[in-house]
Amino acid sequence: MTSLLKTASAPADQTLHKAKFEMETLVGYLLAGGVILSMIFIAAGLAWDWVTTGRLGLDYTIKGMNFFEFIVADVKEVVLTGFGPRRLVSLGIATLMLTPFTRVAASMVYFAVVERNWKYTIFTAFVLGVLTYSLFLR
Amino acid sequence: MSPLVLFAVSILAGFIGAMSGMGGGIVLVPALTLLGVDIKHAIAISIVSVIATSSGSASAYVRDHITNLKVGMFLEMFTIVGGLVGAAITIVSAQHLLFLAFGIVLLASWMALFLQRHEGWRPVAHVDAFSRWLELRGGYYDQAIGETLTYDAGRAYFGGPLMFGAGLIAGLLGIGAGALKVLIHDLVMGLPPKVSTTTSNLIIGVTALAGTSVYLAAGLINPGLAAPIILGIVVGAFIGTRVLVRLRNETVRRFFLVVLFILGAQMLLRGLGVRL
Numbered sequence: 400m401t402s403l404l405k406t407a408s409a410p411a412d413q414t415l416h417k418a419k420f421e422m423e424t425l426v427g428y429l430l431a432g433g434v435i436l437s438m439i440f441i442a443a444g445l446a447w448d449w450v451t452t453g454r455l456g457l458d459y460t461i462k463g464m465n466f467f468e469f470i471v472a473d474v475k476e477v478v479l480t481g482f483g484p485r486r487l488v489s490l491g492i493a494t495l496m497l498t499p500f501t502r503v504a505a506s507m508v509y510f511a512v513v514e515r516n517w518k519y520t521i522f523t524a525f526v527l528g529v530l531t532y533s534l535f536l537r
Numbered sequence: 538m539s540p541l542v543l544f545a546v547s548i549l550a551g552f553i554g555a556m557s558g559m560g561g562g563i564v565l566v567p568a569l570t571l572l573g574v575d576i577k578h579a580i581a582i583s584i585v586s587v588i589a590t591s592s593g594s595a596s597a598y599v600r601d602h603i604t605n606l607k608v609g610m611f612l613e614m615f616t617i618v619g620g621l622v623g624a625a626i627t628i629v630s631a632q633h634l635l636f637l638a639f640g641i642v643l644l645a646s647w648m649a650l651f652l653q654r655h656e657g658w659r660p661v662a663h664v665d666a667f668s669r670w671l672e673l674r675g676g677y678y679d680q681a682i683g684e685t686l687t688y689d690a691g692r693a694y695f696g697g698p699l700m701f702g703a704g705l706i707a708g709l710l711g712i713g714a715g716a717l718k719v720l721i722h723d724l725v726m727g728l729p730p731k732v733s734t735t736t737s738n739l740i741i742g743v744t745a746l747a748g749t750s751v752y753l754a755a756g757l758i759n760p761g762l763a764a765p766i767i768l769g770i771v772v773g774a775f776i777g778t779r780v781l782v783r784l785r786n787e788t789v790r791r792f793f794l795v796v797l798f799i800l801g802a803q804m805l806l807r808g809l810g811v812r813l
Contacts, residue, residue, distance in 0.1 A: 427600030430592045430742070437589070438771055441764050445540075455540035457761030466753060488764045492585065495767070496749060498592050499742040506610060518672075519610060526613050526743065533621055533747055536754035 422509050426502055433498025437491045444487030457485055465537040466496065500534070503527050544765040546572065551590065551773025556780065557793040558650060561770045562587045562712035563643055567800040569766075570807075576635050580627055580711030581752035582763045584745050586770045587713050591741035593771065594778070598735035605675040605732050608690055608722075609739040612700045616718075616740055617747040619704025624751035627709050633808050639710050640805025646716040647797050661691040661727035668693040668726075677732065688729050696726045700740075708748035713741040 449455050461469050473489045507523035510516045546568050547561075554561035562583040569579035598604045627635060664674075668691045676687035690696075699721045707714040715737050722733030752758055 422606065423599050423602055423604075426606065427596045430596035430599065434589055434593045434596070434771075438768060441768050445764055445768065455544075455765060457540075457764060458759065459761050460756055460759045461753060462756040466750060469753075485761075488760050492758075492760050492763065492767075495585065495588055496746060496753075499588060499746045502592075503613075503743060506606070516672075518670075519607065522610055522614055526610070526617055529617050529621070530743065530747060530750070533617075533750035533754075536750060 421513065422506070425505055425509060429502050429505055430498060433494060433501065437494035437498065440487050440491030440494060442491075444484045444489075444491060447487065448484035451484070457488055459485065461489075466493075466534040468537070469493065470497075496534075500527075500530055503530065540762075540765040542572065543569075543762070544769040547586070547766045547769025548773035548776070551770035551775075552777040552780075553773075553793050553796060554590075554770075555774045555777025557797060559646055559797060560587070560713040560715050561590050561774055562710075563646065564797070564800065565766070565770060566639060566711055567643070567804050570636075570804075574762075576632055576639075577627060578757055578759070578762070580635070580709075581749075581755075581757035582759075582766050583711035584624075584708070584748045584752060585758060585763055586767045587707075587711070587745040588742055588749065589767055589771050590774045591713055591715075591738050591745065593774070595735070595738040595742060598738065601677075603677045603731055604735040604739050605673065605690070605728065606739070607671065608673050608675070608726070608728065608732075609736045611671055611673070611693065612697060612736075613740050613743050615697045615700040616704030616707070616744040619701040619706075620708035620744040620747035621751055623705040623708025623710075624748040625708075626705075627711075628751065628755050628757075633810060635710070635808075636804050637808025640801050640803075640808050642706060642710055642712070642714075643797065643801035643804060647794065647801055649716050649720065650794065658729045659727065661689045664689045664691050665694070673726075675732065679731070686729060688727075688732065690726045690728055692725050692727070696721055699725060704744045704747070707741070707744050708751070711748065711752075713737075713745065715741060 445455060448457055464472065470493045473486055473493060477486050503523055503526050507520060507527055510523055511520040547565060550564040550568050551561045554564045565583045565586065566579045570576050595604065671693050673690035673693060676685050679686045700718065703714050703717045703721060706717060718737035718740060719733050722728040722737060723730065728736065
């Protein structure tokens, strides 16, 4: 962990990276975007809770729900009753967990559609499959 | 436990993790247990925060084309399975065994860091057929030497299974296990140092997600408790990396290494049943 959210600086060697450029940009921005978004949700949720209750004290567990049910339940609550401290924090954690998941999914699509590299499409599909299965656990 | 205290401790853990190069999780778990958080909950929360710190730092390196995506995506197949198995073991493990394992891994990573050799990188002499089939050859623009460095990776048939072990430790203890992954990249697969650290960052993110999914299913993740900790560790790591760029002071590194040694030793002692 040497540089967190560092801005891109090295001049890319165009001849070497021409074919890979989009893949790296896609993955890089997906990761940065996901982490920043989740930190905003979490910080906003905590700040909101602090301002309204005068103390920091959100306390709840996610039990009896798998990850996808957790997301659906949270989004449903947001749609029905609007944002709230707890819902923002949950949304932040869900976004954080979805960040590497989306990165793997996007890489798989890129390998399949753009690079037409079946070997790596299968590798990333395996990773995506295992992750999806484990996120269905409850 | 007051969330403000947790927030402050996490900033410190993220900071020390970044400054020492050991990662936030390895500092966070002992710190949380010292504050009275149950070790399994500490591990579960730590692994969620590992997703944030590793993905955050990975993003910049991927865009700079230093990370070898193919090496990362091949090795991920092994680390995620290891991560799932490791987390499942933690759930059924006795507490003192986790303290013991944590102490051993912390002190071993500490040794690796302390004895860090600054040897030059040796390119792979012979690329085996399997590694060639995996298309692992890569290249990146090295700012220090001002030119593009191309390299090959070898012995992927050995690196893969070893990464299962690294993933297992990551899932078991809620850490990134970056030191171990870098060691495998360097010594077994012959990747240049920059490529091996940045590729390890990419792999850590998905491995941590695999572990997180098991802890989530076990009901060990309390989002209210986790939120200030995740935020704190990201803030601390961010400050740490900024400071790290400006301050390359060996004395500071030594100081943090002493702190880490004490943390490792006390985990080991608690695992052995010695009350401090």
